[in-house]
Amino acid sequence: MTRQLGSGKLVIATHNAGKLKEIAALLEPYGLDCISAGALGLAEPAETGTTFVENALLKARAAAEASGLPALADDSGMSAVALDGRPGVYTADWAERQWFEGDPGRDWFMAMGKVEGMIAAKGPDAPRDAWFSCVLAIAWPDGDYAVYEGRCDGQLTWPPRGNLGFGYDPVFVPNGYEQTFAELQPSQKQAISHRSDAFAKLTADQFGSS
Template identity: 75%
Template sequence: MTRRLGGGSLVIATHNEGKLKEISALLGPYGLKCISAGSLGLPEPPETGTTFVENALIKARAAAEASGLAALADDSGLSVDALGGRPGVYTADWAERQWFEGSPGRDWYMAMGKVEGMLQQLGPDTDRSAAFHCVLALAWPDGEHAVYEGQCPGALTWPPRGEMGFGYDPVFVPSTRDGSETFAEIAPSEKHAISHRADAFAKMVADQFGA
């Protein structure tokens, strides 16, 4: 049986207050007080893993060991079948500007264009199947851990459409919903209900707080 979280504090291994707020809303009903690694002054460990699971565990374990509390981390990204699963764990890296491409930051249009360019090089009949993945890793200070994997299958389209998403959302059409709208064209509440993160959280909640 998977070890279960008790009440009390749970460290969310992030320095992003938006992510902390989102996760707090999801876990608040289960008696957990979520605090961010950033608010505790914990450093962000290098994400040296080659899979979503490895990177999520690296972050969760580092936060649990440094804080002495149970910790939750996530790692997510896009995998494209025809590209051998890329960009995968390098999903965000593909959007990083190089020194000659302007000010530091992420250019998601550039990243979407890179994916599209590689698909077009493979020919007009190339399989455009893709999926968003999310891995949630729970870790305790004594080393015990649990992992929950979620995904949202779909296909890529071009050109980008929609203004409501972020990242690769404007080129991703989920297959878990009828229609041809991209993630960036549907209401955020609708997206969150079918997303890879929702799938992973549903599995975690069922395992941790189910009967």
């Protein structure tokens, strides 16, 4: 049986206030007091893993060891069948600007264009199947851990459509829908997303609910 979180403090291994708010809202019904690694002044570890599981565990373990509290981390990304699963764990890296491109922040339109260009180079018959992955990892200070994996399958489209999402959402059409993730209302996306799938598995295992 998986170790249970129970109630009390839970470190969310992120420095992103938006991500903390989203995760805290999902866990609020279970009596958890969520605090971010950023609020605790914890350093962000280098994401040196080659899989979503490795990176999620790396972040969760670093936060748990540094804080002395259980910690939750996520790692997610988009994979394209035609690109043999790329960008995958390097999803965010593909959006990183180089020093000579000005603003060092992420350029998601550039990243979407890179994916589209590589698929187009394979010819008109290249498959456009893709999937989003989300891995949630819980780590305890004593080294115990639990991992939950979520997935949402769909097709890549071009040009990008919609402005409600982020990342690769404007080019991803989930199976069974005609709209991209960026065209769906947030509540619609949340109901079918890879993150929702992973959280459903986590809450079912940790709290006996779905």
